[in-house]
Amino acid sequence: MVRMSLEDLYKEVILDHYRAPRNKGRLDPHDVVLERNNPLCGDEIELFLRFDGDTVEGIAFEGKGCSISQASASMMTEKIQGLSAKESGALAESIKAMMAGEEEGDPDALGDLVALKGVVKYPVRIKCALLGWNTLLEGLEEGGKPRG
Amino acid sequence: MSLNADVIRKDFPIFETLAHGKRLVYLDSASTSQKPQQVINRMVRFYETENANVHRSLYELAEKAEAAYEGARSACAGFIRARSDRSIVFTRGTTESVNLVRFSWGRSHVNAGDEILITEMEHHSNLVPWQLLAQETGATLRYLPITDDGELRMDLLGDYVTDKTKIVAVTLMSNVLGTINPVRDLADAVHAVGGRIVVDAAQAAPHMPVDVGELDTDFLAFSSHKMCGPTGAGVLYGREDLLEEMPPFHGGGEMIREVYDDYSTWNEIPHKFEAGTPNIAQAVGMGAAVEYLTDLTMEAVREHEKDIAAYAIDRLQAAGATVYGPADIQGRGAAVSFNLGAVHPHDMATIIDQEGVCIRAGHHCAQPLMRRLGVPATARASFYLYNTPEDVDALIDSLEVAKGWFA
Ligand SMILES: Cc1ncc(COP(=O)(O)O)c(C=O)c1O
Numbered sequence: 001m002v003r004m005s006l007e008d009l010y011k012e013v014i015l016d017h018y019r020a021p022r023n024k025g026r027l028d029p030h031d032v033v034l035e036r037n038n039p040l041c042g043d044e045i046e047l048f049l050r051f052d053g054d055t056v057e058g059i060a061f062e063g064k065g066c067s068i069s070q071a072s073a074s075m076m077t078e079k080i081q082g083l084s085a086k087e088s089g090a091l092a093e094s095i096k097a098m099m100a101g102e103e104e105g106d107p108d109a110l111g112d113l114v115a116l117k118g119v120v121k122y123p124v125r126i127k128c129a130l131l132g133w134n135t136l137l138e139g140l141e142e143g144g145k146p147r148g
Numbered sequence: 149m150s151l152n153a154d155v156i157r158k159d160f161p162i163f164e165t166l167a168h169g170k171r172l173v174y175l176d177s178a179s180t181s182q183k184p185q186q187v188i189n190r191m192v193r194f195y196e197t198e199n200a201n202v203h204r205s206l207y208e209l210a211e212k213a214e215a216a217y218e219g220a221r222s223a224c225a226g227f228i229r230a231r232s233d234r235s236i237v238f239t240r241g242t243t244e245s246v247n248l249v250r251f252s253w254g255r256s257h258v259n260a261g262d263e264i265l266i267t268e269m270e271h272h273s274n275l276v277p278w279q280l281l282a283q284e285t286g287a288t289l290r291y292l293p294i295t296d297d298g299e300l301r302m303d304l305l306g307d308y309v310t311d312k313t314k315i316v317a318v319t320l321m322s323n324v325l326g327t328i329n330p331v332r333d334l335a336d337a338v339h340a341v342g343g344r345i346v347v348d349a350a351q352a353a354p355h356m357p358v359d360v361g362e363l364d365t366d367f368l369a370f371s372s373h374k375m376c377g378p379t380g381a382g383v384l385y386g387r388e389d390l391l392e393e394m395p396p397f398h399g400g401g402e403m404i405r406e407v408y409d410d411y412s413t414w415n416e417i418p419h420k421f422e423a424g425t426p427n428i429a430q431a432v433g434m435g436a437a438v439e440y441l442t443d444l445t446m447e448a449v450r451e452h453e454k455d456i457a458a459y460a461i462d463r464l465q466a467a468g469a470t471v472y473g474p475a476d477i478q479g480r481g482a483a484v485s486f487n488l489g490a491v492h493p494h495d496m497a498t499i500i501d502q503e504g505v506c507i508r509a510g511h512h513c514a515q516p517l518m519r520r521l522g523v524p525a526t527a528r529a530s531f532y533l534y535n536t537p538e539d540v541d542a543l544i545d546s547l548e549v550a551k552g553w554f555a
Contacts, residue, residue, distance in 0.1 A: 041510045041525055043524070065492065065494075067492060067495050
């Protein structure tokens with residue numbers, strides 16, 4: 001039982017993204033770069049965004065921290081690339097709502113991101129999972145992109 | 149005189165509870181300790197039979213409350229070998245004690261151009277108040293560096309304690325590295341230039357004998373909740389002559405002698421610094437905690453923790469962990485910070501919690517120290533009088549589980 005819930009949290013996907021993060025590294029040139037951390041535990045994310053009109057054409061991150069924070073950021077970059085700013089913002093908001101337990105999360109729309117749902121059971125880790133997403137929302141704003 | 153932790157555990161009802169269905173392995177006493185039945189009962193007895201406000205009323209019940217509260221003060225004075233109860237100010241804890249010195253002594257003695265010296269290993273509660281005082285007064289805040297082994301660079305003291313140094317604020321025992329600092333040498337150095345020393349004993353007081361005379365400290369702060377007592381109580385020890393000449397901290401009831409429309413006069417020390425109704429039951433509980441520890445003797449507590457910390461460090465290193473802080477057990481306490489390769493401390497804490505093991509992960513309220521160590525976070529296992537070698541074994545076993553996840 002206990003094992004199961006942990007397995008949820010550290011689902012293969014999360015460990016996979018932690019071990020082999022996607023889009024990790026600087027993105028040059030970029031339109032926006034933003035560094036945010038989780039002051040309580042020291043997780044760090046530096047997020048790079050490049051826009052083509054209204055589309056997030058490039059996204060990459062640097063960072064260090066626990067598996068949840070880094071895997072979440074990695075999954076986020078995979079998912080966001082090619083979406084419009086509006087869609088990106090909406091997705092970030094719905095991930096936040098899912099973590100707050102306000103939304104169930106649509107498995108079809110979320111794909112791999114569904115793995116993050118396991119974190120809901122560990123309230124202290126939710127802010128690790130949301131570090132990348134909150135940084136993205138700020139980044140969209142800084143890039144002058146309207147929010148969904 | 150040695151402790152039998154297996155017997156001591158029976159005093160702590162929390163160990164009858166389970167964690168995720170397993171034996172509770174509590175390794176976070178540096179954060180807050182568990183409480184023995186004796187302390188819990190003492191507070192219950194106070195509320196059941198002695199409860200009244202202190203210093204105000206003239207009936208017998210109030211005298212009982214007063215006796216309990218002032219008795220706790222005497223117990224705390226004895227615990228740190230203070231010569232007089234008048235040196236013992238009850239506060240909410242270490243943080244409030246340090247801030248009391250900042251506001252009351254600091255603001256009336258520190259000026260632009262002066263220096264405040266702290267160290268690279270301070271807890272935020274013995275750092276941020278001094279940073280604020282420096283900003284308020286235009287004084288300079290300096291940090292005495294540490295070695296890679298987590299010891300103070302005492303060889304640099306001559307450069308860091310100058311004629312401008314008004315305050316040295318230092319921890320007696322680090323909550324991250326476990327280091328026990330040569331506070332007496334710092335006291336001598338700052339006294340030689342006419343400054344004062346403030347000692348953070350939040351970690352030392354629960355774990356080793358503390359003698360304010362031997363340390364020759366001007367101020368010393370500690371918290372009840374880390375030494376078997378309740379939250380909401382703590383002590384600021386201050387030298388009587390310094391407390392006498394210091395302006396009050398908070399204004400309000402109890403701290404005054406006479407109040408006129410445009411001015412007031414102050415009560416005697418320590419009451420001058422205890423405005424309003426204090427945390428009476430908590431102070432009484434703190435007194436009971438001091439008695440509990442005194443019965444066991446702090447020498448025995450320290451010896452027990454040396455054994456358990458040495459065993460833990462050995463086993464952690466054998467398990468491949470990097471352990472921070474001094475290698476020599478004589479120079480350190482039982483807060484053991486470490487990192488374990490690929491397993492991030494947060495992941496570790498979540499995983500081993502499932503095995504019933506409670507540790508702390510993060511920056512331990514010492515961000516400048518984490519930067520100095522070059523790590524974003526560490527895991528910390530901290531041991532106390534109720535921890536046994538079995539607890540260390542459970543920690544190591546649980547770490548193997550965590551390693552398995554990331555293998
Ligand atoms: C070294 C040290 N100083 C100060 C404090 C602050 O104590 P409190 O939170 O009880 O005020 C702590 C506890 O976290 C500590 O470990």
